[in-house]
Amino acid sequence: MRWMRGTLLIGGIGLLAVGGTWLAQAYEGSPVATGGTIVGEVKLAGDIPGPKKIVIDKDVEVCGKERLSEALIVSKASRGVQYAVISLVGVKKGRVWDKPKGGVELVQKDCRFMPHVLVVPEQGTVDIINDDPMTHNIHTFSIENAAINKAQPKTLRKISIAMEVSETFRVQCDIHKFMTGWFVVADHPYYVLTDAEGRFTLKDVPPGTYKLQIWHETLGVQTKEVTVKPKEETRVTIEVKATKKA
Amino acid sequence: MSTTSRVVTANLLVLATVAAVMAATVAPVRAQEAVPQANALGPDLEAGRVVYERRCLNCHGDGGRGDGPAADRLQPRPRDFTRGLYKIRSTPSGELPTDDDLFKAVSRGLFGTAMPAWEDVLTEPERRQVVQYIKTFSKRFGRQKTPPTPVAVGKPVASSSDSIAKGKQLFRDLECWKCHGEEGRADGPSSHELRDDWDQPIRPANLTRSWNFRGGSAPEDIYLRVITGLAGTPMPSFADVLDSDKAWHLVNYVRSLSPPARPALRTVVRARRITEAMPTQPDDPRWEEVEAYHFPLVGQVIREPRMFTPTVNGIWVKVAYNAQEIAVWLAWDDPTHSRPQPASGDVPEVLEDAVTVQFPVRHSEAQGLKKPYFLMGNPGDPVNLWRWSAGTERAAGTGAMGGVAGNPQGRAAEFDATAMDQMVPSPNRTMTATTLYQHGQYRIVLRRPLVTPDAEHDVQFGFGQLIPIAFFVWDGSNGEAGSRMAISHWYTLLLEPPTPRIVYVVPPLAALIAVGVEWWVVKRLRRKKKEEPS
Numbered sequence: 001m002r003w004m005r006g007t008l009l010i011g012g013i014g015l016l017a018v019g020g021t022w023l024a025q026a027y028e029g030s031p032v033a034t035g036g037t038i039v040g041e042v043k044l045a046g047d048i049p050g051p052k053k054i055v056i057d058k059d060v061e062v063c064g065k066e067r068l069s070e071a072l073i074v075s076k077a078s079r080g081v082q083y084a085v086i087s088l089v090g091v092k093k094g095r096v097w098d099k100p101k102g103g104v105e106l107v108q109k110d111c112r113f114m115p116h117v118l119v120v121p122e123q124g125t126v127d128i129i130n131d132d133p134m135t136h137n138i139h140t141f142s143i144e145n146a147a148i149n150k151a152q153p154k155t156l157r158k159i160s161i162a163m164e165v166s167e168t169f170r171v172q173c174d175i176h177k178f179m180t181g182w183f184v185v186a187d188h189p190y191y192v193l194t195d196a197e198g199r200f201t202l203k204d205v206p207p208g209t210y211k212l213q214i215w216h217e218t219l220g221v222q223t224k225e226v227t228v229k230p231k232e233e234t235r236v237t238i239e240v241k242a243t244k245k246a
Numbered sequence: 247m248s249t250t251s252r253v254v255t256a257n258l259l260v261l262a263t264v265a266a267v268m269a270a271t272v273a274p275v276r277a278q279e280a281v282p283q284a285n286a287l288g289p290d291l292e293a294g295r296v297v298y299e300r301r302c303l304n305c306h307g308d309g310g311r312g313d314g315p316a317a318d319r320l321q322p323r324p325r326d327f328t329r330g331l332y333k334i335r336s337t338p339s340g341e342l343p344t345d346d347d348l349f350k351a352v353s354r355g356l357f358g359t360a361m362p363a364w365e366d367v368l369t370e371p372e373r374r375q376v377v378q379y380i381k382t383f384s385k386r387f388g389r390q391k392t393p394p395t396p397v398a399v400g401k402p403v404a405s406s407s408d409s410i411a412k413g414k415q416l417f418r419d420l421e422c423w424k425c426h427g428e429e430g431r432a433d434g435p436s437s438h439e440l441r442d443d444w445d446q447p448i449r450p451a452n453l454t455r456s457w458n459f460r461g462g463s464a465p466e467d468i469y470l471r472v473i474t475g476l477a478g479t480p481m482p483s484f485a486d487v488l489d490s491d492k493a494w495h496l497v498n499y500v501r502s503l504s505p506p507a508r509p510a511l512r513t514v515v516r517a518r519r520i521t522e523a524m525p526t527q528p529d530d531p532r533w534e535e536v537e538a539y540h541f542p543l544v545g546q547v548i549r550e551p552r553m554f555t556p557t558v559n560g561i562w563v564k565v566a567y568n569a570q571e572i573a574v575w576l577a578w579d580d581p582t583h584s585r586p587q588p589a590s591g592d593v594p595e596v597l598e599d600a601v602t603v604q605f606p607v608r609h610s611e612a613q614g615l616k617k618p619y620f621l622m623g624n625p626g627d628p629v630n631l632w633r634w635s636a637g638t639e640r641a642a643g644t645g646a647m648g649g650v651a652g653n654p655q656g657r658a659a660e661f662d663a664t665a666m667d668q669m670v671p672s673p674n675r676t677m678t679a680t681t682l683y684q685h686g687q688y689r690i691v692l693r694r695p696l697v698t699p700d701a702e703h704d705v706q707f708g709f710g711q712l713i714p715i716a717f718f719v720w721d722g723s724n725g726e727a728g729s730r731m732a733i734s735h736w737y738t739l740l741l742e743p744p745t746p747r748i749v750y751v752v753p754p755l756a757a758l759i760a761v762g763v764e765w766w767v768v769k770r771l772r773r774k775k776k777e778e779p780s
Contacts, residue, residue, distance in 0.1 A: 058424075058435045135421040137482035141443060146340030147331060149475050151482040153420050159486060161340075174480030175424050175436045 027188040029096040035204035036228035040086070040236035042198040042214055043079040049242060054178045056111075062132055063111035063176060070116045071180075072218040072242075073196070080198020081216060081240065083117045083182075085168070088190040088202065089211040089223065095204035097189040103127035103160055106171075106181065108136050108152075113171060113181030117217070119191050120183060122166050128152065128159045135175065142169040145185065149174075168215060182217055214238050294379030297372050302380075305360065310383030312444075320360045321555030323446060330384035331443060331478035334461035336396035339475045339483035342386055344394055348377040351461075358458030358559075397473050399466055400490020405498040413499025416492060420484065425450040430503040433581035433686030443478040450481070452579055452686075455560070456504035463504070468497045509540035509560075514738045515715065517565035517572070524566060524573045528682045528689035533575055536564040543578075543719055543732035548621060549666055556732035557581075557721035561601075567741055572707055573693045574603055574632070576717070583683045584722030586637035597722035598656075600635035603692060604716040605705035605739075607662060617714045620736050622663040630705040631661040631669065632692050634679045636722065656681055658692065662703050666729050672703045696741075709743035 052069040073082040103125035107114045109132060120126055128138055130152045138159060139149040144167040152159055166187035173179035184191060192200045205228045212226045219240045228234050299308075305324040307314040312326035325332070334351050335343040352373045355363035364373060381387040403409050417423060425440065427433035430453030442448040456463035461471055472493055475483035488496065518536045525532040542560050545553040557580060564575040580599055589595040606618045607628045618627035636656045658679035660672035677694040698704040707713065717734045720726040 135424070137480070139480065139482065143329065147329075147443070147477065148340035149477065149480070149482040150339055151420065151475075151484045151487055153487055156487055174440055174482075175421070177436070177439050 027091070027097060028093045029189070030093070032095045032204045032206050034230035035095065035206055036230060037233045038200075038202040038205060038212070038226060038228060038236060039233055040200055040212075040238060041078070042081045042084045042086070042194050042200070042216075042238045042240060044074045044081050044219075045239045045241050047242070048074045048076060048079060056178060059111065059134060059176065062134060063178075067112075067178070072216075075197050078197045080194065080196070081219065082194055082196050082198065084194040084198065084200075084214055084216040084219070084240075085117060085119065085184050086192050086194065086200045086202065087186070087213050087215070088188070088205070089213050091188045091190050091210070094206055095189060097121070099124065105129055108132055108173070108179070111136075111173070111176045111179050113179060115181075115193075117182045117184060117193055119186055119193060120163050121189075122163055122185050122187050124163050124185075125160050126163060126183065128161065130154060130157055136173045136179070137175055139172045139174055140169060140183065141172070142167055142183075145169070170217075184215070212236065212238075214240065216240065290375050291379050291382065293372070294375035294377070297368060297376040298379050301364065301368070302376065310380065316360075319554040322359055322448065323444070324361070326444060327380050327383035329443065329478065330386035333476040333479060334471075335474050335477065336470050337394040337474060338397055338485060339477070341394045342390055344396060345374075345377055345381075348380065349373055352377060354462065356460045357462060358455075358460060397470070397485065398490075399469055400494065402465060403491055403494035403498065405501065409495045409498045410502045412492075413495035413497070413502075416488070416496050417499055420487065420496075422496075425480065426453055427581070427686050429685040429687075430454050430500070431579045431581065431686030437581055440480045442480070448479055449581065452581075453500050453503045454579065456501065457508035458559070463501070465494075465497050465501065468500055469493055472496055472500075511542070512539055514712075514740055515539050515563060515565055517567050517739060517741045519742065519744060520566050520568045522568070524568055524571050524693060526573070526680055526691060526693065528575060528577075528680060528691050533564060533566075536566050536575065539563045539737075541717060541734045541737060543717065543734050546621070546718075546729055546731050546733045549729050551728070551730050553726055553730035553732070555724070556719070556726060557724045558719040558732045561717050561719060561734070563717070565739060565741075567696065567707070570695055571693055572696050572741070573691050575689070575691050576601060576603070577687060577689045578719055579687050580719075580721050581686045582721070582723040584636060586722065597720070597725065597727045598635050598637040599688070599722045600633060600720040601688070601690060602634075602718040603632040604718065605630045605632075606714050607703065607705055608701075609705070609711065609713050611711070617736050619665075620716055621733065622666045622669065625664050628662050628664050630672070630703070631663055632677050632694070633659050633661060634681065634690055634692065635659070635720075660704070674698060674700050674704055676704065707741055709741050711741070713739040713741075715739040 049072065051073065052071065053066055054069050055066050056063050070083065074080070075082070099121045104118060104120045105127050106118050107129045111132060118126065130136055133154050135151060135153040137149060137151050138161070140147050140161075144165045145163055148161060150159055163183070163185045166185050168182065168184045171181045171183055190202050190205065192202055194200045207228050207230045209225060209227045212224045213221060214224070215221050219242065222238070222240060224236065224238055226234060226236055303314055305314045305316050305320065306312055306327065307317065307324075310327035312324040314324060317324050330342055332343040332347065332351070334356065335341070335347050337343055337347070351361075352368075353363060353365040355361045368376070423434050424436045425432070425434045427437065427450075432450045432452040434450065437450050440448050440450065451459060459467065459471070460476075461467050471481070472488065473483060473485045475481050484493070516537065520532070540560055540562055543556065543558055545556045547554060558578050560578070562577040566573050566575070578601070582599075584596050584599045586598040587593075587596040604622065606623075607630045618624055618629050622631070623629035634656055656679070658677055660674065660677050661669045662672050663669040676698050677692055679693075680691050682689045696707040698706065705713070714736045715738065716736050719732045720730075721732075726732070
C-alpha cells in the first residue's frame with residue numbers, strides 16, 4: 001500500500017502547509033526602548049581557500065575575460081566570510097520595520113548581479129535593472145514565491161518582481177552561466193549581510209534569548225543561541241566550516 | 247484498523263501526519279478502508295489516481311517526482327510534478343498552468359519526448375481526472391487563490407517575406423541566437439552549458455525541426471512559448487519585450503526555419519544520374535537539384551553498452567551517380583563539432599563525432615529480401631561500412647586506418663563487419679570524404695567508384711538493383727562511441743538504369759503504327775459502307 005502512504009503523507013504535508021500559512025502572524029513593529037545590540041563576526045574555520053577563478057568565454061568585451069567567484073569570499077586578514085546572511089529566527093515583534101519605500105534595486109552590470117546577495121522584505125518588490133548593452137534573463141529558483149524566467153534585453157531597463165513570502169533562493173542568467181545571485185526575502189527587520197571582513201550588527205533587539213541563523217550560499221546554514229540584554233552589546237563570533245564543495 | 251478510525255474523528259491537521267508516519271513505519275493501511283474514511287481524495291481524484299498509477303507512474307514515479315523506474319533512460323527526463331513548474335503553458339511566467347494546459351499536454355503528449363498522446367488511450371473524463379490528481383503533487387495548486395489566466399494572444403500577422411525579415415531582425419536583436427544558434431540549430435554560444443531547474447543538462451530547441459517542438463508547431467503554440475517562456479528551463483518569457491505584432495513576426499520567422507511539415511518517410515532512395523563530373527563539395531549548388539530523403543535515427547539499445555539518449559534523431563540523405571562514381575551526401579544536426587581530446591584536469595575526455603553508411607557486401611535479387619543483420623552484419627553476411635570521423639581513430643588493435651585523402655578535417659575509412667565488435671578495416675581505400683561543419687550542421691559527401699576490383703570486401707553498385715542502405719551517427723560530446731550510437735533501419739538504394747537509346751525509338755514507332763492501322767481500318771469501313779446498297 002505504498003500509494004496510501006504517499007497520499008497520506010502528501011495530504012499531511014499539504015494540510016500542514018495550509019495550516020502553517022493560516023497560523024503565520026505578520027511581524028508587528030513598535031519602538032524598542034530597551035533594545036540591545038548584537039555585534040558579531042562570521043569566520044571560516046580551517047584552511048582559507050584561495051578565491052576561485054572563473055574563465056569567461058562569451059561576451060568578454062562586456063563581462064571581462066575572467067573574474068573571481070563570489071560564491072565564497074574569505075578575508076585573508078580576518079578569516080571573515082562575506083555575503084553571509086544573519087537573521088533572528090521566528091521574530092514576530094520588535095523594532096519598527098523601516099521598509100524601503102519603492103522597490104529594492106538589483107543591478108546587472110558587467111554581467112554581475114549587484115549586490116550579489118540581496119535582502120528584500122516580504123510583500124516587497126525587487127526592481128531588476130539591466131545596465132549592460134545586451135540581453136540577460138532573470139531566472140529565479142524559488143519554491144514558495146513564483147519562480148520566474150524573463151528576458152531582459154538592453155531595451156528593457158527595468159523589470160519589477162514581487163516577493164510574497166520569506167524564502168532564500170538563487171537568481172541566475174542562463175545566457176551567462178557565471179552570473180548568479182541570491183534573494184533573501186525577510187519576514188522581519190532582523191536580517192543583515194556580513195561585510196568583507198565577515199562583520200555584522202543587529203540593532204534594537206528586544207531583550208531575550210534568540211536563535212541566530214547564519215546562512216551562506218556555499219557554507220550552508222547553522223544556528224547559534226544568543227541572549228540579548230537591555231541596552232547592552234552582545235558579541236558573538238561564529239565559526240563555520242568549509243564544506244567539501246567549497 | 248484503529249489507526250484509520252482515529253484519523254476520521256480527530257484533528258485532521260495533526261493526525262494525517264501521524265497516520266502518514268505510522269503508515270510509513272508501522273501498519274500497512276488498506277486502501278478500501280482508508281480512502282473513504284480519511285476522505286483524502288474525492289471520487290474524481292480517486293479515479294485520477296487509478297489512471298495515474300496505471301499509465302503515468304512508471305515514468306513520473308509514485309510521488310510524482312519524475313523518478314519512476316523508466317526515468318533514467320529518458321531524455322528529457324519525465325516531469326517532476328512537485329514543483330508545479332510546467333514548460334507548456336498559456337499563462338505568464340511565474341504562474342501555474344491552467345487545467346486546460348495540462349489536459350492538452352496529457353492529450354497530445356509532448357512532441358520529441360517519451361510523453362505520448364493519451365487521447366487515443368484514455369477517455370476525456372479520465373484525462374481530466376488524472377490532471378486533477380497530478381495537481382495534488384504540488385502544494386502550489388492548493389495555495390492558488392484564483393485560477394490562472396491565460397495570456398491574450400494578439401491578432402495573428404500572416405506570414406510574409408516582410409514579416410519573416412522583421413522576425414529575423416528580432417531574433418538577432420533579442421539575442422535568441424545565443425542559445426538557438428544563428429541558423430536555429432541549437433548551437434549558440436550559451437547552448438552547451440544550459441541546465442534546467444533540476445540541474446539536469448538541457449538543450450535549446452532546434453528550430454529547424456519544428457515537429458519536435460514540445461508544445462507543438464502551430465503558430466499559436468510558438469506564440470505562447472515565446473510569450474510565456476518554458477518554466478523550469480532557461481527559456482525566458484518575452485512578454486515584457488514583445489507586443490503582439492512583434493511576437494507574430496518572430497513566430498513567422500521561427501516557422502520559416504523548418505520544412506512546412508515533418509518530412510515523410512520514404513524507404514527507397516532514388517539516386518540521381520549526373521552526366522558530367524560529380525559534385526564533390528557538400529555545398530556544391532548542384533546538390534540542390536538532387537532529391538533529399540530524411541531518415542529517423544534512434545538510440546542503439548539492443549547490445550551493451552546502450553545509448554538511450556542520442557543527440558541526433560534524423561539524417562538527410564541524397565545520392566548521385568555518374569558512369570564511374572557514386573556520391574552519398576549526408577547532413578545531420580549536431581550542436582558540437584567534437585574532436586577527440588583526452589581528459590585533462592576537470593575537463594572530461596571528449597570523443598569524436600562520426601557517421602557511417604552501411605551496405606551489405608553482397609546483395610542480389612537472387613537472395614530475395616534477405617539482408618545482413620542491420621547492426622553491422624552477421625557471420626556469413628558481412629556489411630561494408632563507409633565511415634567518416636571527426637578525429638583520428640583511437641580504437642585499439644584495428645591497425646592502419648583509411649586515408650585522409652581529400653578531407654582536411656577528419657578521416658574517411660572503410661570497414662567490413664560481421665558484428666558490432668567484429669569490424670576489420672577494408673584492404674581497399676577507394677572511398678573519399680569531403681566535409682563541412684557549419685552552424686550546428688554536418689554536411690558530408692562520401693564518394694567511391696561504382697565498381698571496385700574487390701567484390702569480396704567492397705559493395706558493388708549496379709543499375710536497377712535494390713541495394714540495402716543504413717546509417718549510424720555518433721555525437722562524441724554526448725559520450726557516443728562504439729555501440730553507443732544513433733541507428734537507422736535498413737532502407738533501399740536504387741540507381742535507376744540510364745535510359746537506353748531504344749526508349750527514344752520504340753514509342754514513336756509504336757504510335758506511328760497505331761495511327762497507320764487506325765487509318766487503314768477507318769478507310770476500309772468507309773469503303774464497305776459505300777459498297778453496301780442503301
